[in-house]
Amino acid sequence: MIKRFGWTAFDVNRLLPLDWQDDIKSVSAEAHFRNFPRTPVLSREAEDVEYITRGRVDADTVQQRLPWLHKLYRHDFLEMAAQAWGEPIQAADDDRYGVVLNVQLGSTMRFECHVDSNPVTGLLFFTDHPDGGGELVVGHDPDAVGIEALEGNASVIRPQAGQLIFFDGKTYPHYARTLRSQHDVRVVAVMNFYTASCPESQRPPELNRHRFGED
Numbered sequence: 586m587i588k589r590f591g592w593t594a595f596d597v598n599r600l601l602p603l604d605w606q607d608d609i610k611s612v613s614a615e616a617h618f619r620n621f622p623r624t625p626v627l628s629r630e631a632e633d634v635e636y637i638t639r640g641r642v643d644a645d646t647v648q649q650r651l652p653w654l655h656k657l658y659r660h661d662f663l664e665m666a667a668q669a670w671g672e673p674i675q676a677a678d679d680d681r682y683g684v685v686l687n688v689q690l691g692s693t694m695r696f697e698c699h700v701d702s703n704p705v706t707g708l709l710f711f712t713d714h715p716d717g718g719g720e721l722v723v724g725h726d727p728d729a730v731g732i733e734a735l736e737g738n739a740s741v742i743r744p745q746a747g748q749l750i751f752f753d754g755k756t757y758p759h760y761a762r763t764l765r766s767q768h769d770v771r772v773v774a775v776m777n778f779y780t781a782s783c784p785e786s787q788r789p790p791e792l793n794r795h796r797f798g799e800d
Contacts, residue, residue: 590725590740590757593669597709598747600661602653609686609711612650613772616640616688621697625791629698629758631731637697640688644681647774658684658707658776662749666705666778669751674705675779681797682777686711689719689764689771696761698732701754702792704783707776708752710744718765719744724758732760744771755783 602608620636630637648655659676666674677683687696708721721742724735735758742750752759764771779785 590723590753592723592740592742592750592752595665595669595749596747597657597662597665597749600657601747605653606711608651608653609772612642612646613640613686613688613711613770615646616642616686618688618690618694622795624697624699625795626789627699627702627792629700629730629735631698631733634731637695639694639696640690642686642688644683644685647684647686648680654709654774655684658774662707662709662776663778665749666707666751670705670780672780675785677703677777677779677785679785681793684774684776687761687771687773687775689761691767691769692718692764695763698730698735698758698760700727700756700758701777702788703777703785704753704755704780705778706752706754707749707774707778709747709749709774709776711746711772711774712744712770713746714744714764714769714771716765717743718762718769719771720762722760722762723752723754727756727758729758735760744773751778 618640622636723740725738
């Protein structure tokens with residue numbers, strides 16, 4: 586029986602450096618914006634959707650420009666993930682996908698409807714959207730495909746800057762809604778975590794070939 590969807594949230598503002606907003610603004614301005622093709626194996630987009638337009642800051646840039654975020658991912662946030670999950674948690678050995686930034690700019694970008702290969706997903710929101718838009722939508726039906734199906738039966742989580750959430754993105758399909766304003770920006774750190782029952786070694790090799798051109 587599939588368990589009911591839920592998530593655990595932590596306010597981590599006290600762990601962030603005083604100038605974190607300046608750091609995030611600077612780094613996110615250098616995000617690579619392009620049409621990302623459907624992710625093999627994991628995409629839950631409708632058949633007629635060939636690509637999703639969005640921005641991304643790769644893990645190597647995060648390590649170089651946001652060393653405090655990379656450190657938190659491997660220490661404090663790792664402990665929080667274990668607390669949320671109630672079992673030992675491991676960070677990714679491969680730094681290429683441990684923690685990255687996803688960036689949406691304007692009112693046309695969104696994030697792909699998909700499931701994750703890792704059993705525990707951590708999202709740290711760096712922007713607020715009080716007027717709506719940019720919400721994380723998680724479908725309650727593990728077999729749902731396409732935005733319309735997700736929206737019909739879902740939990741909706743509004744981004745709040747400094748809030749870290751953990752959820753089961755491997756079971757439940759999810760996506761990020763478009764923003765309301767053409768001047769709005771949504772920035773979130775995406776973190777992959779693993780368990781003994783679903784270790785990093787089970788990550789599909791197609792994902793690395795898709796994103797990095799190699800296993």
